[in-house]
Amino acid sequence: MTISDGRIGAKRPGWARWLGSTNTITQQFLTLGGRADVVSLAGGLPAAELYPIPAIQAAARRALETHGSAALEYGPVEGFPALRQLIAARVTAETGGVFTAANVLLTSGSMQALDLIGKVLIDAGDLIVAQSPTYLGALDAWRPRQPSYRRLDWDSHEAGFGEALAKAKFVYAVPNYSNPTGVLVAQDRRAALLDKVIAAGTWLVEDDPYHSIQLDGPPGRSILSHCVARKSGPYDGPVIYLGTVSKSLVPGLRVGWVIAEAGMIQNLALAKLATDLSGSMFTQAVTLDLLERDFDRHHAKTIVPLYRERRDALCREASLHLRDWFEWDVPVGGMFVWLRAKNRAIDTDELYKFAIEEKVAFVPGSVFDFAGEDRSAMRLNFTRSSPEVLAEGVRRLARAIGNYVSSRPQLKGRDRSRGASSG
Amino acid sequence: MTISDGRIGAKRPGWARWLGSTNTITQQFLTLGGRADVVSLAGGLPAAELYPIPAIQAAARRALETHGSAALEYGPVEGFPALRQLIAARVTAETGGVFTAANVLLTSGSMQALDLIGKVLIDAGDLIVAQSPTYLGALDAWRPRQPSYRRLDWDSHEAGFGEALAKAKFVYAVPNYSNPTGVLVAQDRRAALLDKVIAAGTWLVEDDPYHSIQLDGPPGRSILSHCVARKSGPYDGPVIYLGTVSKSLVPGLRVGWVIAEAGMIQNLALAKLATDLSGSMFTQAVTLDLLERDFDRHHAKTIVPLYRERRDALCREASLHLRDWFEWDVPVGGMFVWLRAKNRAIDTDELYKFAIEEKVAFVPGSVFDFAGEDRSAMRLNFTRSSPEVLAEGVRRLARAIGNYVSSRPQLKGRDRSRGASSG
Numbered sequence: 076m077t078i079s080d081g082r083i084g085a086k087r088p089g090w091a092r093w094l095g096s097t098n099t100i101t102q103q104f105l106t107l108g109g110r111a112d113v114v115s116l117a118g119g120l121p122a123a124e125l126y127p128i129p130a131i132q133a134a135a136r137r138a139l140e141t142h143g144s145a146a147l148e149y150g151p152v153e154g155f156p157a158l159r160q161l162i163a164a165r166v167t168a169e170t171g172g173v174f175t176a177a178n179v180l181l182t183s184g185s186m187q188a189l190d191l192i193g194k195v196l197i198d199a200g201d202l203i204v205a206q207s208p209t210y211l212g213a214l215d216a217w218r219p220r221q222p223s224y225r226r227l228d229w230d231s232h233e234a235g236f237g238e239a240l241a242k243a244k245f246v247y248a249v250p251n252y253s254n255p256t257g258v259l260v261a262q263d264r265r266a267a268l269l270d271k272v273i274a275a276g277t278w279l280v281e282d283d284p285y286h287s288i289q290l291d292g293p294p295g296r297s298i299l300s301h302c303v304a305r306k307s308g309p310y311d312g313p314v315i316y317l318g319t320v321s322k323s324l325v326p327g328l329r330v331g332w333v334i335a336e337a338g339m340i341q342n343l344a345l346a347k348l349a350t351d352l353s354g355s356m357f358t359q360a361v362t363l364d365l366l367e368r369d370f371d372r373h374h375a376k377t378i379v380p381l382y383r384e385r386r387d388a389l390c391r392e393a394s395l396h397l398r399d400w401f402e403w404d405v406p407v408g409g410m411f412v413w414l415r416a417k418n419r420a421i422d423t424d425e426l427y428k429f430a431i432e433e434k435v436a437f438v439p440g441s442v443f444d445f446a447g448e449d450r451s452a453m454r455l456n457f458t459r460s461s462p463e464v465l466a467e468g469v470r471r472l473a474r475a476i477g478n479y480v481s482s483r484p485q486l487k488g489r490d491r492s493r494g495a496s497s498g
Numbered sequence: 499m500t501i502s503d504g505r506i507g508a509k510r511p512g513w514a515r516w517l518g519s520t521n522t523i524t525q526q527f528l529t530l531g532g533r534a535d536v537v538s539l540a541g542g543l544p545a546a547e548l549y550p551i552p553a554i555q556a557a558a559r560r561a562l563e564t565h566g567s568a569a570l571e572y573g574p575v576e577g578f579p580a581l582r583q584l585i586a587a588r589v590t591a592e593t594g595g596v597f598t599a600a601n602v603l604l605t606s607g608s609m610q611a612l613d614l615i616g617k618v619l620i621d622a623g624d625l626i627v628a629q630s631p632t633y634l635g636a637l638d639a640w641r642p643r644q645p646s647y648r649r650l651d652w653d654s655h656e657a658g659f660g661e662a663l664a665k666a667k668f669v670y671a672v673p674n675y676s677n678p679t680g681v682l683v684a685q686d687r688r689a690a691l692l693d694k695v696i697a698a699g700t701w702l703v704e705d706d707p708y709h710s711i712q713l714d715g716p717p718g719r720s721i722l723s724h725c726v727a728r729k730s731g732p733y734d735g736p737v738i739y740l741g742t743v744s745k746s747l748v749p750g751l752r753v754g755w756v757i758a759e760a761g762m763i764q765n766l767a768l769a770k771l772a773t774d775l776s777g778s779m780f781t782q783a784v785t786l787d788l789l790e791r792d793f794d795r796h797h798a799k800t801i802v803p804l805y806r807e808r809r810d811a812l813c814r815e816a817s818l819h820l821r822d823w824f825e826w827d828v829p830v831g832g833m834f835v836w837l838r839a840k841n842r843a844i845d846t847d848e849l850y851k852f853a854i855e856e857k858v859a860f861v862p863g864s865v866f867d868f869a870g871e872d873r874s875a876m877r878l879n880f881t882r883s884s885p886e887v888l889a890e891g892v893r894r895l896a897r898a899i900g901n902y903v904s905s906r907p908q909l910k911g912r913d914r915s916r917g918a919s920s921g
Binding site for chain 2 (some may be wrong): 086087088091092094101107118123124126128131132136137139140143144146147148149150151183184186187194195196197198199212215216218219220243244245276278313321325327328329342345346348349350351352353354355356357358361395491
């Protein structure tokens with residue numbers, strides 16, 4: 076940007092440093108997602124054909140009838156009061172704890188919650204202990220604050236890990252159907268982590284966007300709920316819980332929430348004030364109308380069977396075409412299947428280029444790894460496309476793998492048999 | 499927060515450093531604004547009774563009919579495509595330049611644009627040259643990035659100022675009805691500043707939220723338009739222009755926009771992706787529906803006469819009760835009157851406490867001053883309240899001033915006559 080090319084004032088100041096270490100992969104997916112000839116198994120988008128358009132139309136009408144100008148106003152920065160109260164009541168009912176509106180901040184999706192948490196806690200170099208691989212959006216959100224990372228080891232009993240926790244500003248985990256791996260973290264591991272977090276005196280960010288996408292049985296009990304069980308009275312624990320209607324309703328309302336102790340909520344609100352002044356009272360009032368009717372819970376029952384069918388279609392087709400090279404666990408919830416190369420010499424960053432040639436997109440595993448080391452996995456989304464499109468995508472991916480392996484003689488000769496035998 | 503008080507995990511990590519240098523004044527105003535017994539001349543809120551509720555209800559219905567699931571989706575991060583195109587077309591028509599959707603980023607109000615500009619340009623210690631006093635929200639937005647500041651001197655010809663501009667990441671100005679002063683910056687000053695910015699090779703952020711609130715004649719030609727006039731072809735100038743529907747329509751849709759050269763838009767979009775993934779396609783589609791009908795321009799014609807009447811009521815009452823102690827220019831647009839104490843020994847931070855006792859709120863000038871030096875001015879808003887309420891507010895303020903001065907013998911004796919004689 077400092078090269079003069081005849082533009083007015085073409086000499087320009089430098090960009091902030093973090094921009095030099097970011098990537099444009101999410102933007103690439105969004106662009107590819109718009110190309111009709113590409114089968115995208117990349118993004119993390121819901122099935123648009125299930126968006127409840129008439130219900131939202133009716134909710135918008137009622138919200139303006141009921142709340143009038145209050146639904147068109149700059150908000151209280153913490154969010155539309157009645158929606159905060161409703162969410163506090165739901166969390167109270169779900170966990171048995173004592174939550175009020177003072178424990179709730181409404182955000183522009185969970186993504187804004189991640190940005191705000193980084194703003195109030197992270198200075199350059201500060202440590203985050205994160206489940207790895209980690210949700211790409213969280214790494215994006217915190218990059219401008221230039222944190223350092225350490226991998227969350229759920230089962231670690233070594234002193235070094237406890238010391239790292241004590242130094243960390245917070246722990247980040249997605250225990251229900253993790254993004255990207257789809258893993259459902261076991262109850263005892265959740266409880267054990269909470270013990271360590273309390274002992275270390277740090278915060279624990281529990282990100283729970285996929286809660287409603289329960290494909291085979293219920294999700295785990297939240298770490299927030301574990302925390303509540305340890306002490307009665309108004310909530311003051313270290314768990315910062317993130318929820319959203321993006322998966323259970325629609326993403327385009329941009330309504331999510333943070334549940335935390337009141338002091339944390341106050342500082343997050345201060346950061347939100349400095350970020351966008353307030354959320355949209357209009358979309359918050361529309362969301363209130365729908366949640367008052369439990370519409371999101373009913374709607375989730377419509378979504379789940381369709382997503383289950385799609386997950387099964389993707390896994391079935393993958394078993395037919397990809398198992399020589401990749402292995403995976405069938406996820407019991409969420410939106411993704413995480414494929415690990417049997418041969419660690421397979422580089423999914425490289426494979427991605429062959430996939431685009433075959434007009435199929437996925438997310439290479441490297442972008443979920445803050446250390447940038449794991450390059451042998453990939454994330455496939457199954458919620459956005461029909462079973463037929465998913466099958467076609469997998470067949471294209473199989474062709475891409477074939478082409479990639481053919482172009483890498485060392486993989487084809489030595490490693491294919493090794494790969495197959497380890498499956 | 500590190501004091502153990504029996505809470506679970508009550509030992510907690512420290513907050514990010516910038517939180518130690520912030521203030522909670524905006525939150526205080528929002529709280530006071532909700533107290534029925536306080537007359538708030540503080541905030542910067544539009545007249546809620548003019549919010550066009552039926553028009554927005556109809557627009558929401560039409561937006562979902564027309565755009566269906568596209569209006570409920572995660573967006574392209576740059577915003578709803580047709581709204582970006584409409585805004586590009588408007589800017590093209592207004593300036594005579596060549597703008598396309600690639601020059602437009604939709605934001606969650608102008609406030610988010612300020613946050614994103616800080617994210618892509620500012621590292622700790624970087625310099626911003628800002629019109630002073632400065633919009634409080636801009637100072638809030640940039641505080642987490644820990645910039646340094648220098649005062650923008652529109653008329654400076656000294657070499658030192660040129661050198662400062664060359665070091666600055668950007669210049670920040672609100673040339674139309676500045677917040678907080680209400681000043682309309684003259685055309686020749688705008689052109690002269692643009693010359694210096696181009697020579698220095700920096701960016702210029704032109705924030706224009708009050709454009710539609712033209713109480714006495716039109717606003718000035720935008721600096722963006724000056725820039726366009728210097729060079730034909732696709733826009734690539736250093737002006738980053740910020741617009742919003744918060745004042746011309748309603749704030750609760752949270753729709754604003756940035757106009758800039760395409761490379762800047764790309765980096766701002768990358769920062770937005772890391773902040774909230776995307777704006778609300780729903781409120782952007784609703785805004786599109788309204789702007790396609792020029793509803794915002796028609797609506798501004800409804801707003802302006804009412805605001806003019808309120809401005810006149812406030813200034814008339816201030817002339818009756820406040821002129822012994824304060825002086826001001828009647829603003830030709832915008833939402834505020836900026837009162838300067840005739841006696842610089844008057845401290846409006848102190849006066850504020852007396853005002854709250856009398857149940858009236860204003861914004862003390864100190865919060866608009868990045869150097870924290872100017873404590874002898876205050877900002878009064880006239881758009882939110884009826885003429886009767888404004889008059890009552892001014893009378894309460896006069897009582898507060900009386901009480902304050904009585905409690906400060908040095909002001910009462912020596913300085914009152916000095917104050918009055920300078921008016």
